[in-house]
Amino acid sequence: MRNTARVIFENETGHPLRIAYPSPALCSLVEYYFEIDLSHATAMQSMKGLPAVTTLLAFPLRPTAWTSVDDANGRVLRLQHSQFLGHLTHSYSSLYAPGTLIFFIKLKPGAAARLFRCPPAELENSQLPLPFLSRDTGLFKNTCLEEQLTAATHFADRVRHCEHALQLTLVELPDTDHRFDMVAHCLRKFESLQLKDEKGLQHLCGSLHVTYASLRRYFLSTLGVTPKFAQKTIRFKKALQEYRSCGYNFYYEDFGYTDFSHFAKDARALTGSSPLEL
Structure with missing residues (x-):
């Protein structure tokens, strides 16, 4: 079946994305926060992610799986729980069902390796369960971030919870060189x-x-x-x-x-x- 996923740019209008930018203290760590909200959609939505040196933390806020397709080899994954999505060397396409609500943190280049204390090469094209990957980092150690994001009723509240969790994590990160x-x-x-x-x-x-x-x-x-x-x-x-x-x-x-x-x-x-x- 032909892949009809399209790239969505941040400054476009008419797309199902909400975007918010981090506070100055977190600009070295976070590119921006965004949310895919298909609460009122009546059809599947497909989006293409371009190769990039940024990484994503994805938090599904409803029990709705989404499909990730590796455009290089056609491999298909069904994802439902919180995920870490590594930097991409080629494009991936994602398919979302009506009713989907997913909150994302887009990390700055190099931030994930610092946050999770791992070699960046290991994160290439990866799609990993987030709690397992980050169980020893401050992002989950000191907060109930996933529960807070799910319980929050507005995008702005979810951004606020992330800002608080990341502020706590920031002080534990190794210094840059x-x-x-x-x-x-x-x-x-x-x-x-x-x-x-x-x-x-x-x-x-x-x-x-x-x-x-x-x-x-x-x-x-x-x-x-x-x-x-x-x-x-x-x-x-x-x-x-x-x-x-x-x-x-x-x-x-x-x-x-x-x-x-x-x-x-x-x-x-x-x-x-x-x-x-x-």
Whole structure:
């Protein structure tokens, strides 16, 4: 059966998502909170997750399972309990039934490895039961977060409970080092599209006074992916969002692509689909 899942961007309207951003104290840990609410839906909803260096904590608030499909190999999983969803090297599609209500915490790149005290490579493309993974961390040790999220009647209340739990956890996290800080600096450069191609990456290494081999080691130990892959996924998401708005008139060189076919090739490599299908 043809996969009809589509990418949903944060700034789109008309989608079943609620989004809230963290307090300043948690900006180093949390990208944002969001919720899929299909309380009033009458049909199944499908969404595609792009490859990314961020990770997710998913809390189903109703006893409704959802389906996760690995777009690379077609493997299908039925998920029902709280899950950790690791950083993705290729796209995944998810299918949600009417009545679904799931709360998510989208963690910043590298935050999951600090939070769960594990090598980031072990989190790649993972879908793990959250209580088992986090039983020794402050996120669940000191609070009844899952119960609080389920009992809360409003999205804002769930965000507040998460903020409280994460504030308690933050003080227990190991400190970052110069390698983590250097990786975070590089990601900010990638997000700003100041460095969007191979030459930009070479310039970045020069400005940081490190070789690419050293920077690659820093990325692998912090995120579990290489600088080239992180750069590729970030620019592709931004390019796809622009393409969604402008169609074939979007200016591919703004995103480091030599031509449109270069952009389409990245789409196929990362998602198995053409830009138009996403």
